[in-house]
Amino acid sequence: MDQVFKALADETRRRLLDRLHEENGQTLGELCERIAMTRQSVTQHLSVLEAANLVSTVRRGREKLHYLNPVPLHEIQERWIDKFERPRLSALGAVKRRAEEAMTDKPTFVYVTYIRSTPEKVWDALTDADLTAAYWGHGNVSDWQQGSRWEHVRTDGSGIADVVGTVVESDRPHRLVTSWAAPEDEGQDDKYSRVTFDIQPHGGIVRLTVTHEDLPDDGALSDVSQGWPAVLSNLKSLLETGSPLPEEPWLMPNG
Template sequence: MVGVSAEAMDVVFKALADPTRRLLLDRLREQNGQTLSQVCEPLGMARQSATQHLDVLVRANLVTVVRRGRERLHYLNPGPIHEIEQRWIAEFDKPRLRVLAAIKDQAEEYAMTVPDYVYVTYIRASADQVWRALTDADLTARYWGHANISDWQPGSVWEHRRVDGSGAVDVVGKVLESEPPTRLVITFEDSLGESRDPSVVTFLVEPHEEIVRLTVTHERLPNEEMRNGISSGWPAVLANLKSLLETGDVLPQAPWEMSAAHA
């Protein structure tokens, strides 16, 4: 999230102040992409109550709803929490918290399943502009440092190719679905030397008057290491994309370099 207003952050803090809503976020953190029934049943919560709390979380941009056919799946959106961490925690107490987190991680057993990753951002642009930014090789090279190359037809191969002159390809995949300018689904294979099923990335472009809501869902993650990597990677890439479309230029420094500098 770039340039979050004080009013928007007030809404986030008010949403987090309620213990029931924090419990719902915990449920989605444990198992992302749940229907309303799946959220309610283990908590013994009435559907009406859960709906009211989820609506507050959606308005605060802490939860996003993705339609799959007739189902409405609820996903935890880490954007606002990432903003809180960067603004109020990272610069003050990150070294000590990192040590405590490492101790906590060693004391707990990891779940066998890795939750899906969902990120939502709002961009002042048209759906066609966002689609072109996602699929045009020259534009992706500007804000991503890699050119995404494909004809973007279902079944076609796509490549995430470096633009440093080496021509190296760091990610490959196939186009599963392509519905310009609103929906693109691709496989994502970033470990070319390993034999494992690829993860899947879905870009959902939803226009509303002069803005677009872009939802990126990264599913079928093989391990926590990859999830940790994309949790810092996607916000950086999408911040640069947002800056390019809204201002005509990318951010002054590559945002992913900031994550590396503060690691």
């Protein structure tokens, strides 16, 4: 508790927690963009937050992602604010902690690419059924409103969807979040993974970050680690040259 109160006593550290609450899983560079402070100073503040267990980190390739851990804050609430409701909050806190621990055990894949295009064109390339069919081999079909169903439909005319899910968040042209599952697993919450597309202008180009989380196991992580780079390379080629790659990259042999 002493470390938590010490961490919360500083305004900058509270602002860092606010930034992670708004968008979890940020790199040091992304956090520094919104804090008027040097990278070294922000790093020191993050170290204090990590020591208090308010922030946890996960390495994805060369990136170190920072995640808000709300459990210590909830423990403060339980002890100092809601003591008269302790039994109920304790039970809820235990459920929440078990759920969060289970989530952190699931692999996450993060991929960043830079595309010579505009955020609007990148958004359309991710959501337009004809464009996705041109570079992905499947058409992404939905009205792309929050809460709507979406389908990843084959282009062979069969109408078969190999992936289905829900549009969790839709903020054109900045951020798209969708849940993913095989059609036979639809309706089973523990079978869904989650894909986030973050589209950010970066000078005259676009930085596209794809985060695929809540993967069921390392086998699924291996599959998406090969699949996403191939799909996104084809997307990049389509937007920059007007044509996808001459060969479907996901069909090319590894190595």
